[in-house]
Amino acid sequence: MTRSRALPVVIFILVACSAVAEARPLKLHAIFTSHMVLQRDKPIKFWGWADAGDKVLVKFGDQQAAATAKGDPGRWEVTFPARKASTKPIVLVVSTGEEKVALEDILIGDVWVMHGQSNMAFPLGKVQQGDTESAQAHLPMLRLFSITTNEQSKLQEDIRAEAITTGGWVVSGPKTAGEFSAIGYVFGSRIQRALQIPIGVIKNARGGASIESMVPAHKFDDHPLAKRYAELVKKRIAEFDPKAVADTIWQRQIARAKAKGVPEKDWPKRPDPKNLRSWDVPGKSPSDMASVYNGMFGVFKGYNIKGVLFHQGYNNAMIRQKCRPKFYRVLMKLMIEGWREHFNEPNLPVGVIGFCAGAKPQNEENFEEQSIGGAAYIREAQRLGLADVGDPEHTVFIPAYDVQVPGLHPKKKREHGLRAARWALSEIYAIKGMRWEIAKLISSKTQGDTMVLTFDKRITPSDLNTILRGFSLAGEDGKFYMAHARHLAEGSYWDRTKVIHVWSPMVKKPLAVRYGWAWSPMGNLKVYGHENMPFPSFRTDNWDYPESEDPEISAVGRAEANEMKRDAAERLEYRRTAEAKRAVEILERVKKLGRK
Numbered sequence: 001m002t003r004s005r006a007l008p009v010v011i012f013i014l015v016a017c018s019a020v021a022e023a024r025p026l027k028l029h030a031i032f033t034s035h036m037v038l039q040r041d042k043p044i045k046f047w048g049w050a051d052a053g054d055k056v057l058v059k060f061g062d063q064q065a066a067a068t069a070k071g072d073p074g075r076w077e078v079t080f081p082a083r084k085a086s087t088k089p090i091v092l093v094v095s096t097g098e099e100k101v102a103l104e105d106i107l108i109g110d111v112w113v114m115h116g117q118s119n120m121a122f123p124l125g126k127v128q129q130g131d132t133e134s135a136q137a138h139l140p141m142l143r144l145f146s147i148t149t150n151e152q153s154k155l156q157e158d159i160r161a162e163a164i165t166t167g168g169w170v171v172s173g174p175k176t177a178g179e180f181s182a183i184g185y186v187f188g189s190r191i192q193r194a195l196q197i198p199i200g201v202i203k204n205a206r207g208g209a210s211i212e213s214m215v216p217a218h219k220f221d222d223h224p225l226a227k228r229y230a231e232l233v234k235k236r237i238a239e240f241d242p243k244a245v246a247d248t249i250w251q252r253q254i255a256r257a258k259a260k261g262v263p264e265k266d267w268p269k270r271p272d273p274k275n276l277r278s279w280d281v282p283g284k285s286p287s288d289m290a291s292v293y294n295g296m297f298g299v300f301k302g303y304n305i306k307g308v309l310f311h312q313g314y315n316n317a318m319i320r321q322k323c324r325p326k327f328y329r330v331l332m333k334l335m336i337e338g339w340r341e342h343f344n345e346p347n348l349p350v351g352v353i354g355f356c357a358g359a360k361p362q363n364e365e366n367f368e369e370q371s372i373g374g375a376a377y378i379r380e381a382q383r384l385g386l387a388d389v390g391d392p393e394h395t396v397f398i399p400a401y402d403v404q405v406p407g408l409h410p411k412k413k414r415e416h417g418l419r420a421a422r423w424a425l426s427e428i429y430a431i432k433g434m435r436w437e438i439a440k441l442i443s444s445k446t447q448g449d450t451m452v453l454t455f456d457k458r459i460t461p462s463d464l465n466t467i468l469r470g471f472s473l474a475g476e477d478g479k480f481y482m483a484h485a486r487h488l489a490e491g492s493y494w495d496r497t498k499v500i501h502v503w504s505p506m507v508k509k510p511l512a513v514r515y516g517w518a519w520s521p522m523g524n525l526k527v528y529g530h531e532n533m534p535f536p537s538f539r540t541d542n543w544d545y546p547e548s549e550d551p552e553i554s555a556v557g558r559a560e561a562n563e564m565k566r567d568a569a570e571r572l573e574y575r576r577t578a579e580a581k582r583a584v585e586i587l588e589r590v591k592k593l594g595r596k
Helices: 002-022 130-135 174-178 182-195 217-221 224-239 242-259 291-296 314-318 325-342 375-388 414-428 558-581 583-592
Strands: 037-039 044-049 055-060 063-068 075-080 086-096 099-116 139-146 170-172 199-203 307-311 350-353 395-398 441-447 450-455 471-474 480-482 484-487 499-503 512-515
Touching: 037 199, 044 055, 044 086, 055 075, 063 075, 099 139, 099 182, 130 174, 130 182, 139 182, 170 174, 170 182, 182 199, 182 307, 182 414, 217 224, 217 325, 224 325, 307 414, 314 375, 325 350, 325 375, 350 375, 350 414, 375 395, 395 414, 450 512, 471 499, 480 558, 484 583, 558 583
Parallel strands: 037 099, 099 199, 099 307, 139 199, 307 350, 350 395
Antiparallel strands: 044 075, 055 063, 055 086, 086 099, 139 170, 441 450, 450 499, 471 480, 471 512, 484 499
């Protein structure tokens, strides 16, 4: 009898303990922390999780709202009216029952996102002039938030705590700025000083990522090339066998150990199939569709932002299998459209910083050899893909090819941040006296043995050098040679600097001209001669980089790449030999270049 009475009590206690153990603690999304900046002039949304059914009370300064946690995750959400920019710190208190979360020192201003790969993430403390920038970083109205490696196969609800390298929002200072994105800090600090309002900068760049990983998943249905690629990724996901992949990796590691003479007792252990690198997991790899977006950008959609700066390209230019300029152009457009859709901002400002020049600099002695490969085509795809969005008022392509330091991570980053800030202050914020100009090539015509280029604005070197560098010419054979270029020699300075004559002794009947066409190209043209307004690399031909529409086929394999190198070496040798033999003739011809 006693036992039968006790049983329901025991069951009740077990159930109650289980409920307590499974209770979901009150939580805000990880993007919300003390010291954050919330986007001005937009409704302010807060969300998080609690036990389903719990009433959540949210106090934001002198305003208050309530919501009920719903569904299995227990998600709750409240929205407050938009506010103007304010430097007055606000307190946020979220509570339910006995639980309470309080955040302090919240400001209202503009929030910019720094997206891309490692050259966007590269820290201020490691770049040229980074020490002087860091020393001046005492900017209490500039706030920084950093998300690192967090690629995922599916769109995430929240950010892993380990992926937030700043630990949350932090106030700019010598230490916090020195560890933050160099481009992001330089950009944000100039915007903050100019506007005198709070500025928040979110860095969510992933080293080694391809553009495929940065496009929201739903956008891959919007174009045949993207859809075909997505189907391939889905197929690889379905066929993925982690144990087989772990064995393959292990076999490679052992083979390398044997080749180095490593004793068997020191050979590496078999990788854990449940803990493989993301690179080895289809759908999660930073090379695969939407993976970086899923865990590093789309993960905080709902948090309103002012705009995005994007700096990427290395992986899509450097890896032959990934170098697909036409596909890149498609993805660039889809990526920006996807951001705008998810963040509910059809005119979201986007600045694309052309991928940086980190290869061996091009010069007269290696010109043709350095002009091959897909790098220049990827830059072109960035510019054209952005133009395909059809919103020149809120988007910009910022050339970066002229900022050159050899290396995978060129240590000149300050220039990119300054140029982006100049664009934003001029075009997005309409600051009086701040100048940003772009120019266009209006026409390209063959005139005897010369190509005549006409621009809509003055195009000159920033140092007013009369020698224009970075041009090449080709005839009907499609073989490009370094060319000489000069402005029109007659007329007023204001008119003749809109016209450039290009000539090469190697090309009798020129059909096409290219400018700045290399990984780290020669090229000294600036719009109105302004150092921070370089004219983008361009071509007048349609001889595209070899590319297959089948994502499983690389049109440029090792043999094709070696043939490109051989042909370039032959052209270089031919030009240098001919120039040596015809030196006097060439000098005399160049003296007349630009004359009608």
